[in-house]
Amino acid sequence: MINMKNATKWRYFSSAVSVILMIVSISVIAVKGLNWGLDFTGGVVSEIRIDSSISAKTLQPVLQQAYGQEVSLIAAGEPGRWVLRYAAPSAGQTMPELPEVLAGMNTQVEVLNTSIVGPQVGQELAEQGGLALLVAMLCILGYLSYRFEWRLASGAVFALVHDVIFVLAFFAATQMEFNLTVLAAVLAILGYSLNDSIIIADRIRELLAAKPKLAVKDINNQAIAATFARTMVTSGTTLMTISALWIMGGGPLEGFSIAMFIGVLTGTFSSISVGTSLPEWLGLSSEHYRVTPVAQTP
């Protein structure tokens, strides 16, 4: 069992796990890469509903012939519902409409949605997304360095990077589509992961000032213990609502919910483990938060 005596050991152990996970994650991203969605690559995605008796095998050659290229075909939710994805027609060329293509299949075709994104727009969206991530990171760093001492802040930042990399690695490993909504989730994770770290850091700062005699590792343990109930309750309610979104939200929000779920999970874990251990290794001490006596006369 984890208790106050062996808590430090547990913390170091979990930090080591975090670091190993991070190395593994980075190599997964490097090897497999992300499966960029339509928003970033450009192309055509259509969702259709047709007779449920038509199988992918019969559908594939018809589409391939009509569009003159490999058409990716993914079953979506219920039988007879498919998501098609193929490259956008080049300038000046027109592609046959789906109902025409499937006219020979003796079925009613209902096109639920179609998105056509030009390659130029995709490129721009990817750049915009990267910019958003960068700007958010910089703003957060700025705020943290203003609010906390750099050693304490570095723990929160490391935890943050850890969470984002882990979520990206999950999307690389499963090859789930990485689209704009998932990117939004990653940015939301930035905020959320920090939320946890800051609340613990706040407690550490408070305890450092209140009990300057205590060893930093014990202060860290006490801070974690004091905020543990809150961490669990908030993460718990957030995870519950995200699960609700995952179960009920349907296809369009699936990637978003999964990313958020993993992000919140690792966010909680990292804020307790590396988030507190790193400042310790960097030599955080109560010196940095000594209460300076206020001058008697103004």
Place this chain on the structure above:
Amino acid sequence: MITDSLLKSNARGSQPKKLLNHYSAWKYLVLVVTLVVMALSALPTWYGEDAAVQISPKAGIALSPTQIVSELVKADILVKRLDSKDQQTLVILNDEGQQTLAKSLLATHAQDPAELTLALSPAAPEWLLGMGFEPIKLGLDLRGGVQFLLDVDITPVYQTQGSSLADALRAFAREQGIRGLSVRQGAEEQLTVVMPEAARAEVRQFMAKQYPLWQVSSNNSQLKLALTEAEKINLRNLTVQQNLQIMRTRIEELGITEALVQRQGESRIRIELPGVQDPAAAKSVIGATATLAFYEVKDSATGAILIKDKTGNPVPVARKPVLTGEHIVDARAGIGEMGTAEVNITLDSEGGRRMTDFSRGHIGKPMATAYSEYSRDANGKAVQSNEIISVATIQSVLPERFRITGAGSYQDAQQLALLLRAGSMTAPVTIVEERTIGPTLGAENIHNGFAALALGLGITLVFMALWYRRLGWVANLALLANMVLLFGLLALIPGAVLTLPGIAGLVLTVGMAVDTNVLIFERIRDKLREGRALAHAVDKGFDSAFSTIFDANFTTMITAVVLYAIGNGPIQGFALTLGLGLLTSMFSGIFASRAIINLVYGKNFSRDVRV
């Protein structure tokens, strides 16, 4: 903290009026008024919107309201209500799926079917709408519709400017007898002029006088000419605005009241057409091409064609135009020497020659400007529409640059300049992004989104009630107040749009909003464990939790703001609900829940309570 409590007790000693856990009456008043207003603002969304067909008086439908209803009922279209106000008739339907059907049925009775528009009408009771509250606007992903992103290619506009100047320079060299002058054009408007040393000053003078908007720099024996950066930006803005204007007028014809046409970034135009199910029809309207021509006005209709002007009067004009729009390089509105509005037109060299030849023989006679547009109708056939936009009298021989006066006010002149530039259509527009969301998918998205919200809210309410027992229901009241505030705000803020990721943001807010209360409650528990009475623990708990709550929310706020600023469309919807959710959760979690706790537990000094 020690100093804090000392200060408090001092204050209490000197000022007996300072009460523990007491909110003055005005704070409760603010709280109640805010909640009531927000609840009223959120209510219309609860009722939703009904699909409707709007009939303007210009449509010329000869049927009486009762006849309209009976016609629709005959075709199995269920009519919910029919409002007739100031001759404007609104037919509100039961089923959204029958909207297009109803419109096409009514169109058969109308003289001008273009005056029938698809619309949405709030379903909330009259007294609520009368107070100015409206339902939350739904994004395309929830409502169904078509969205286009158009790219306006500015390069040809610059190129035209460059080639026009090149022509002018060559003509200038001919007139002045400068030999050995050659002009080369770069990828855009930049020109490289090679000439004898002697002529350089002359050319520079010509540039400074005639083309002050060009930057001239010398490089060895060459002159490099380029548009100033400010002028390029100006040209780009004019071009995009001109295209925006064209798109707006074209989309008006589609008859969608809530269509959105707006500029996005430097040279993009975003068009959202809610309710449209067939992108092909919309595409042909957007992709229509416009041309412009100058005609000689004839005295009688014999040997002439008749083109109607704005008021509908036919104007007889020569069969062959003097000049067509592709020769127009630029057209701008200005104020002339006499203080009247005018339009300055620049033609290319060939156009200039033709205009000079024509005007020489027709001084004192009127010349008409016609605007025509080619578009495809519902059957894919090309349709041309013609209109005379101005008739002006030729005062003198017209060179390449001339002005048209008598167009009316400055606004009219601006409008004409816009049309003239539109007629030249030098900036090709391409559709770079197209998204269609079918109405069934939109409805499905709404259903899924709100089911997730209901489930998430339900679980959280139950969990909080079980976990914190007596304080739990306070947190739950705060959470419900938070939802009311959030929906109320979304409906109130102009331009706020609820999208599917926006609903995800709402669900996430539910999970994160309780955090404020959890932080406070955990602090209260700590204080109780230290042996304080409940009332004191409440006071200390709220005080010590505040800075933590602020810190934690601030960082999430940063990401929400960044997302809103950089993202677009659905992502902005997410950023909006996330950011607003943070604000409302601070309000309800700190202010509203304190107000409740003060009333109920504020004077409870027992020490053996458990929360």
